[in-house]
Amino acid sequence: MKWITVPEEGLSLRDVRRLTERSVNLSAEVEASVSAILKDVRENGDAAVRALTEKFDGVTLSDFRVTEEEIEEALTLIEPGMLDVLKEARDNIAAFHQEQKKESWIKEFRPGVRLGEQYEPIQRVGVYVPGGLAAYPSTVLMDTVPAFVAGCPSVVMTTPPGKDGEVNPNILAAAYVSGVKEIYKVGGAQGIAMLAYGTETVEPVFKIAGPGNAFVAMAKRLVFGTVGIDMIAGPSEVCCVADGSANPEWIAADLLSQAEHDRRAAVFLITPDADFGKKVEEAMTRQTKERNRKDIIESSIGDYAKAFLCQTPEECFDIVNKIAPEHLEIELPDPEKYLPLVVNAGAIFLGKWTSEPLGDYMAGPNHTLPTSGTAAFSSPLGVYDFMKHSSVEIYNKEAFHAVAPKVMKLALAEGLDAHAAAVEVRYNEQ
Amino acid sequence: MKWITVPEEGLSLRDVRRLTERSVNLSAEVEASVSAILKDVRENGDAAVRALTEKFDGVTLSDFRVTEEEIEEALTLIEPGMLDVLKEARDNIAAFHQEQKKESWIKEFRPGVRLGEQYEPIQRVGVYVPGGLAAYPSTVLMDTVPAFVAGCPSVVMTTPPGKDGEVNPNILAAAYVSGVKEIYKVGGAQGIAMLAYGTETVEPVFKIAGPGNAFVAMAKRLVFGTVGIDMIAGPSEVCCVADGSANPEWIAADLLSQAEHDRRAAVFLITPDADFGKKVEEAMTRQTKERNRKDIIESSIGDYAKAFLCQTPEECFDIVNKIAPEHLEIELPDPEKYLPLVVNAGAIFLGKWTSEPLGDYMAGPNHTLPTSGTAAFSSPLGVYDFMKHSSVEIYNKEAFHAVAPKVMKLALAEGLDAHAAAVEVRYNEQ
Structure with a gap:
């Protein structure tokens, strides 16, 4: 020390x-290789996912969706008592995250001016769960329970298969406890690409959360914008x-x-x-x-x-x-x-x-936290990462008339006369 | 149509x-050119900022910080009545955004287990404001008022200088009305680099907000991780x-x-x-x-x-x-x-x-909004973009003892025996 x-x-x-x-893992080679994988999956869908899984995970999967039978079997393979501990963790995580849920509101700020925020869960979210040595059931709970608390109607998970084509039973048990029913055996950058772009059999998601290795982190960085991402964990x-x-x-x-x-x-x-x-x-x-x-x-x-x-x-x-x-x-x-x-x-x-x-x-509280100094500008993963809102704006006629000349003045100062005209056409008609 | x-x-x-x-502006050439600018500013600080401003904006600035005198002069150059309109806009923006402010809380969830969230403003934030044809004072208000409502102790703005080395007076007036005192005449990718990495004379910020052209958008994308960013506007x-x-x-x-x-x-x-x-x-x-x-x-x-x-x-x-x-x-x-x-x-x-x-x-409400379909997973710019929080976790001895065996079980199931040991060393001493 x-x-x-x-x-x-x-x-x-x-x-x-x-x-x-600390040293940083991102390299130009990783970027080039991940870009090629993203392009492949985007263009070739399921076939690319299958071929890349064969190449990187060494398994040939005809169907990469985990079946109900596989989940039921996993429950018989885990340690005695594990299911209860996972359920207790889930309940504690849900109770804390419940505090983060936001409600829609509208309020009158000035006479005739009502403004607010309308909150909605993100309609479909994907969670990446690492496999191999870093197969952590706690990560499944931490990344999916907040999505369910947010009310997301569709929560999908993807994780790399082992050499035997199976997923770690603790991972499947945690998904079962959390309520995730749509699970894919696809890891690495191809897993992120499948979630971001969709394929013939997998609907795309709007946001991706979850940790991963350097390839997963780079893939998340590159699909950011097409979809939302939680953070790039360092x-x-x-x-x-x-x-x-x-x-x-x-x-x-x-x-x-x-x-x-x-x-x-x-x-x-x-x-x-x-x-x-x-x-x-x-x-x-x-x-x-x-x-x-x-x-x-x-x-x-x-x-x-x-x-x-x-x-x-x-x-x-x-x-x-x-x-x-x-x-x-x-x-x-x-x-x-x-x-x-x-x-x-x-x-x-x-x-x-x-x-x-x-x-x-x-x-x-969530264990997915901002790393490497990013706590200076970001927060733990939470329900807010799985919700978003729209502003709501409602003016009545009197309130419109009171503000119209000022809006026109600002619009014209910015050289945007079509903005001014949209106000003027109403203002003139009284 | x-x-x-x-x-x-x-x-x-x-x-x-x-x-x-719609067509997308991001290209490999833009990325290469922006990467070179970021590297230059990171390594050469003020000298690079000065040289790049000469190259791209065609002006030679010995000092690129806007002086108090320049701000005072701008107030004499704007249209009559403009200051009052800007102040009214500021007050309306502040009133709405005040609703978004979050307070810290701690609450007992289970006997002996207190959990909460501690909110803090981001300690230093930077706002990019476009110049030229798209010089919008409304953007200054929309991007900086929420930062002040959040309580950020340090809010800095950067914007490209005109050919005469000056900043549009409406932009400076809006900054004055909002309360921004630290303003730089640096545009493009070099402006983003200056904010993200700092130079000899400019302290780095932790987060950057604000719209810009394709170079600014690419620069924000590339510095994301080093600093936070609001969004990539399409x-x-x-x-x-x-x-x-x-x-x-x-x-x-x-x-x-x-x-x-x-x-x-x-x-x-x-x-x-x-x-x-x-x-x-x-x-x-x-x-x-x-x-x-x-x-x-x-x-x-x-x-x-x-x-x-x-x-x-x-x-x-x-x-x-x-x-x-x-x-x-x-x-x-x-x-x-x-x-x-x-x-x-x-x-x-x-x-x-x-x-x-x-x-x-x-x-x-904010006019900085998610574009091009990203409203499916993101929200308007707001006070929450300028704050972040820490989870707070407090267990007493009894609560620790109740949960310790379960934590050890999960840690060992994940192969993390040092995690289990940190709990066990306390559990054994009673």
Whole structure:
């Protein structure tokens, strides 16, 4: 873990960005290869999807839609008790996300002027779910439950098939629990292309959510505009602000839980207590040896772990806000009092019992969070990502007459005389 | 105007898309040229901005920040009464957008489990404002007022200089009225690059909003991820649903007001009344001759105007929802009763007095709207585009113990034993 002693005047945004930046996977080759896949699926539909699945996943599928029988079989293959745990997670996620639902409204702002917003769910949305080693049923719940809470009438999922042509049973069980009935065994850029453009057998969607590898991320970037996308997820990170009152073993374990995700994951410890920091570091080294994914952990810790030594809480949170971490743990005495100091973070975990993995699985808020500093300008995935609204504008005759000359004045100042004329033709007729 | 008689069984989404699609400006050459500009500004900062402004705008600026004196001078150059109209527009926009502001909340969902959302304005945002022929003070208000309502502490604007090195006085007056104090005379892709990466003299922003030409749109697309962006605006359109009870002259004028924007603008008339439609078409032909921008209008009408002849209101709104128009006018008797039939539209203008240009300037809702069918998955620009939130999660000891075994079960099912360990280390210590 690299140590940085923060000077009294703090660090600039530029300094913090340089200290926390990571390698980026996007390359011109990935773009060229993904562009070719998108074009192929757009032009050749199902045949392209089938051929690309054969090429990249090594399986030949005559029908790439998951059948009801496959879902029923998956339910018999999962661990005992798993279905109940998935249902409890689903209920917690639904309860939290219910708070995000928006209602339509219309209100009179001025005499004769009624304005409002009409909310509607997006009519058809697609969720990409990674397969292989990163097959996470929690992601299925986190990405589809908000769509159902939003009221989306059509929620479709796509995920790469395994070598045996089947989907991980935990993934199918999570889809079952969430209520997703239309599931395809198509991964990678071809999965994104199938959702964005549609094929002979698959209707296109209007928006795509969900994480994926570099090819999936590039495909989402390239179809953005044709469809909406949730975000381009970068490498993730956790940031702990803790002092000597915290248990170093617990903090170390939390940091490792983020490091195991990815060689490009980053962990940040921000503390006013150097001795405590050293204890965390020792515990990290010791605990890493016991972890299954210790190679990944050692790699990400070696490259991207940083400890910032600060003097005051204000200094600590200044660094936090410049990092804009995906996950922020505050393990200081009376942690809630520091909330007003947090400006940029994806999710904030307060106090020693709120270990970050609780939020990954069971708490209820979404675990799809802005990564790599994008929390400075974006929010967790939510119901708002699966709804949209129209403005509603209603003027009566008197209100129209009161405003007409001003609208004409502005339109003519902008050189748009057809705009002015549309108002004038009504104004003249009285 | 091309006429389409909608068959009894309706038209498919694919059919409607084919009938309403327009040429797209994005090209590989634009991408290559914009990429080079972004790289140049990123590496060479102010010097690159200065050189590119010389190259593209033909002016040499030692200092590209607009001075207080320039703003004061602009206020003396605008038409009498213009400042008051701009202020009234600002107040109406602010009043409507105030309704969109979100407050932070925390609530107990289960015993010992408190969850919430902490809202914050984005700390620094940039707004691009086009210059030249498309220098619209209304755009300044529409893009910056919501940022101020959101509470953004730093709102910066950039716009191309004219040949004389000055900015259009109406643009500066609108910025003054809105409260923008940091304004740069930098246009095109170099303006976007300056905002996204910063230079020696300009701090980078976290999010960029505002329309622009093909170079600006491509630059926004390419910096997306480094910063947030509002949307990629495509060619715009208006859709009128009207029957014989409407005044064909008024409908024609409304359609022309959209057509004058751009050769790629589209206008759609959807009606159950062929005779009425013919009257609208005749009025459009007649009125076009009187308009200043008749070349643009003739071009966009010639290429992209369509009339859909339907049997029932349900049929009309089925076409509307498949078009997902930026602007929708409903000029049928008792227009409000059709609101429940509208699923996809950027802004809905109800009744004969609510001519679309009212919404462009004075009504209050934003005129920056999803174009080219993107209203199927996105919303008008709003305060929510200038705020973001963090999830807040707080468990007490008892709540932690109740959930810990379930979290461990899910983490282990996903092969993430460091996640399970972070929970276990707390669970074991009791």
